[in-house]
Amino acid sequence: MSIALVQMNQRVGDLAGNAAKILEWRAKAADADLVMVPELQLTGYPLEDLVLKPEFVRRSLEAAERLADATADGGPALLFGALHVEEGLVYNAMVLAEGGLVIARTLKHELPNYGTFDEKRVFASGPLPVPMEFRGVKIGVPICEDIWREPVCAALARAGAELLLVPNGSPYELDKDDVRLRLAQDRATETGLPLAYLNRVGGQDELAFDGSSFVIGSSGAIVVQMPDWEEALQLTEWRRGATGWTCETRATHELDPYPADIYAAMVTGLRDYVGDNGFPGVILGLSGGIDSALSAAVAVDALGPDKVWCVMMPSRFTSAESLEDAEGCAKLLGVRHDVIPIVPGVEALDQMLAPAFAGTKPGLAEENIQSRLRMVTLMALSNRFGPMVLTTGNKSEMSVGYSTIYGDMAGGYSVLKDAYKTTVFALARWRNAIKPDGALGAVGPVMPERVIDKPPSAELRPDQKDEDSLPPYAVLDRILEALVEKEFSVRETAKLTGADDELVADIERKLLRAEYKRRQAPPGVKLGARNFGRDRRYPISNAFHTGKP
Structure with a gap:
């Protein structure tokens, strides 16, 4: 099985433009069985209160239908991030489309609500997911925050997942490469499953996304490292053996050191x-x-x-x-x-x-x-x-x-x-x-x-x-x-x-x-763990001082 990992830029709210770019990258991966793009790539991320606008949600759902329809051309299947609505609730979802049809869908379970993230404000939490069935393979698709804690990947493994594909919208901050890798290695070794971690690139207001996507084996060893800070497509070849699936592709890229x-x-x-x-x-x-x-x-x-x-x-x-x-x-x-x-x-x-x-x-x-x-x-x-x-x-x-x-x-x-x-x-x-x-x-x-x-x-x-x-x-x-x-x-x-x-x-x-x-300063790119803005929200009128008894 061949899986194309596409780390790409976005424009929040540009539904038609984002869909067109996804299809352009899919066309470049015509030999793949499956093409994956990052979390909420169709809508852009983070959406903030755009999710609370009913007209935006309605048009997003229509755009997702059209994107699924576009897979009727006989090309690769497409795994893309989009919104999903069920019983009036809006979810952060990944959609698997092939042959013009939506053949599977999974909903984000763990919603980050710290630092720059406010997902609980705008999204409902999905249930613990089950694997997607694709051409006889059970693929687990934990979405971004879903791998930061153990339950989602553990549930996918119990349900028979054979490999993990992780779409992300993970913004840059200093030393975050190491944090992401350790988390992915923990999930891989806990479940015994290989894992592909796909992130986006580009800037969105105060956030910069660095890409740096990678694939690790079930032991946690890196076998594919994609570049940072640039759009890229990596075709990965996978083979099922006696002990499960293995990524046979090898690719390296040196990530930028400090500064x-x-x-x-x-x-x-x-x-x-x-x-x-x-x-x-x-x-x-x-x-x-x-x-x-x-x-x-x-x-x-x-x-x-x-x-x-x-x-x-x-x-x-x-x-x-x-x-x-x-x-x-x-x-x-x-x-x-x-x-x-x-x-x-x-x-x-x-x-x-x-x-x-x-x-x-x-x-x-x-x-x-x-x-x-x-x-x-x-x-x-x-x-x-x-x-x-x-x-x-x-x-x-x-x-x-x-x-x-x-x-x-x-x-x-x-x-x-x-x-x-x-x-x-x-x-x-x-x-x-x-x-x-x-x-x-x-x-x-x-x-x-x-x-x-x-x-x-x-x-x-x-x-x-x-x-x-x-x-x-x-x-x-x-x-x-x-x-x-x-x-x-x-x-x-x-x-x-x-x-x-x-x-x-x-x-x-x-x-x-x-x-x-x-509070009245202009926006600026986030570099560390606590930027002034979303990461650190202190009251303006504040009498507490740790220097006082």
């Missing part, structure tokens, strides 16, 4: 967000600092230099060095680079606000006016010419509120939203040395080395440095990783990091106080 995997997630997320939403490109402020330089590099690698517009907006506090570094970065990237000073705007606002500010000392308000004027400038250019504003703040700054609401936080998308500052440094050094496969930018450095080496500064007042207000980023990020990613208390964080209790308590206070800002 190439993080960079690929950023590129994928931005590329598909811009494309799926119809923006002609992006525009961003290029300050001469490392955050904007890395954001610009990601944008160029994702979209091409002709779709990236960089604007330097100097104030009277902007150093000559920053002007030089921004220009140098733009030249290395090959992008349009304009210089629009904000000094006239600042002076106009100073004059306008002078009566209201009379008798007070200049301070944070004047600093934030500069940041907000920069965003007004970018939004004006965006409105006039169409590119989406790309924000450039990182996770360290957003965690502690070291950012300006309606200023540098305002825009359409943020590629660094889930990247701590130390990660930004690692990515910048890596990209300056290596151009990743498929990147649309130039070979060689993408920013001057001085951008990486100089002390970070917002340049909103004379001689300002980030470390005037924050601990060194190497210290801050370790504290934040404990507080945010691990949900440790102040005491636990201080013990883990060796930092002073009062410093950790102060960071936690800043973290909690900045929640209202983050």
Whole structure:
């Protein structure tokens, strides 16, 4: 038996487009007996509250019928993800179609309801499944979360399943390859069955899907490893022997190590967000600092230099060095680079606000006016010419509120939203040395080395440095990783990091106080286990503080 595994991109809600792409890939696998595509590939995933719209559900069911009808051409059978409705309840399903008919269907049993997932909000849980009968073979089809716990695969094995095909919509996060493999190996060794794990690729809002599909034998050994971050079709040949089914195909692919995997997630997320939403490109402020330089590099690698517009907006506090570094970065990237000073705007606002500010000392308000004027400038250019504003703040700054609401936080998308500052440094050094496969930018450095080496500064007042207000980023990020990613208390964080209790308590206070800002921040690609957004949903008004007795 030959099974074609197709890891492919999607567009949520594009029923006709997704169906056409599925059939295109099926045509490429004309010699296969069975073609499998990922979970909910027909509708796109995750669907969120689209599932609650009756018209969407109705059209989805019609599209699934038409897709099944298309298998009447004598080509391979098709196993695809779609919606199913029964007694008024909507299910996440996999449909097996052959010869123009639906010959089997299975419903997702385990519905994830944590982190970015809200499936219990929109789907009903199916019963423990039974195998699908296909040409005399009993195939178990646990859907994604169904393999994260033991019962579904155990039930399929008890019911006589001979092999497991697992369709997924599993988003990228750091080190998740190892987690997926361990889970699949556990299910394979528990059931004694070989397993094919199929995942999708591409970006969907804040999620990036990395593919990385694989096949393991009943012992848990990998026999097929598909690529990450690219669409691919892998034809696998299976043979039934005295001890059961074996995948005879052998294929290997080296998956991206750190930090190439993080960079690929950023590129994928931005590329598909811009494309799926119809923006002609992006525009961003290029300050001469490392955050904007890395954001610009990601944008160029994702979209091409002709779709990236960089604007330097100097104030009277902007150093000559920053002007030089921004220009140098733009030249290395090959992008349009304009210089629009904000000094006239600042002076106009100073004059306008002078009566209201009379008798007070200049301070944070004047600093934030500069940041907000920069965003007004970018939004004006965006409105006039169409590119989406790309924000450039990182996770360290957003965690502690070291950012300006309606200023540098305002825009359409943020590629660094889930990247701590130390990660930004690692990515910048890596990209300056290596151009990743498929990147649309130039070979060689993408920013001057001085951008990486100089002390970070917002340049909103004379001689300002980030470390005037924050601990060194190497210290801050370790504290934040404990507080945010691990949900440790102040005491636990201080013990883990060796930092002073009062410093950790102060960071936690800043973290909690900045929640209202983050709630108004643009979306950005998820990289770690706890991004700001779906993964971490704290109340804005919150009196609890682990640093208090």
